[in-house]
Amino acid sequence: xxxxxxYKLFESxxxxxxxxxxxxxxxxxxxxIEDAKDxxxxxxxxxxxxxxxxxxxxxxxxxxxxFSNYENFSEWTTYFLTKDSLYKIKPIDKSKVRYLFRLNxxxxxxxxxxxxxxxxxxxxxxxx
Numbered sequence: 001x002x003x004x005x006x007y008k009l010f011e012s013x014x015x016x017x018x019x020x021x022x023x024x025x026x027x028x029x030x031x032x033i034e035d036a037k038d039x040x041x042x043x044x045x046x047x048x049x050x051x052x053x054x055x056x057x058x059x060x061x062x063x064x065x066x067f068s069n070y071e072n073f074s075e076w077t078t079y080f081l082t083k084d085s086l087y088k089i090k091p092i093d094k095s096k097v098r099y100l101f102r103l104n105x106x107x108x109x110x111x112x113x114x115x116x117x118x119x120x121x122x123x124x125x126x127x128x
Contacts, residue, residue, distance in 0.1 A: 020076040023086060024062050027094045028054060032122050036101060037067055039117050043103055043110050044069050050114075051102040056089065058098060098126040 033052065040050040044067070054063040060081055065074040101118065103111040119127050 017076045019083075019086060020062060020081060023090070023092065024054075024056065024076075024097075027092050027097055028063065029097075029099075029122065029125055032099065032118070032125055033065070035121060036099075036114070036118050039121075040067070040103070040114055043114065048103045048110065053100045053102075055098045055100065056092070057096045060085070060089070095126075098128075100128065 036052065037050065040048075044050065047069075049066060049068040052063075052065040052067075053061055055061050061077045062081070063074070064077050066072065099118075101111065101115055103114060115128055
C-alpha cells in the first residue's frame with residue numbers, strides 16, 4: 001500500500017475564465033471590436049454571422065465571439081492556456097495581440113472587404 005499514489009482527478013491545470021480575463025482584458029482593443037460589429041451590420045442584415053477570435057503570440061486563442069441578428073455569444077477560451085503558460089507569457093506584450101474576423105466562418109469577398117475596412121480604421125493593430 002505504501003506505493004500507491006493519490007490523484008486529484010477533478011482538479012484542472014487549465015486557467016479559469018476570470019484569470020484569463022483579468023490578464024488580457026486591459027490589452028484588448030474593445031473599441032475595435034465594437035466598431036467591427038458596427039461595420040458588419042450590413043452583412044448581418046443579409047443573414048451572415050460575424051465571428052471574432054483574439055489570439056496572443058499567434059498560438060494562444062484567448063477570446064471568441066459570435067455576433068448575428070439572431071444570437072450573440074462570447075467566451076474567454078480557457079482551453080488553450082494552462083496556469084503554467086499564463087505565468088510564462090507575463091508580462092503581456094500588447095503588440096502580440098491579434099484579431100481574426102470571419103463572416104459565416106469561411107473566407108469570402110464580404111469578409112475581405114470588412115477586414116480591409118477594419119485595418120484602415122485600426123492600422124496599428126494586428127488584424128487578419
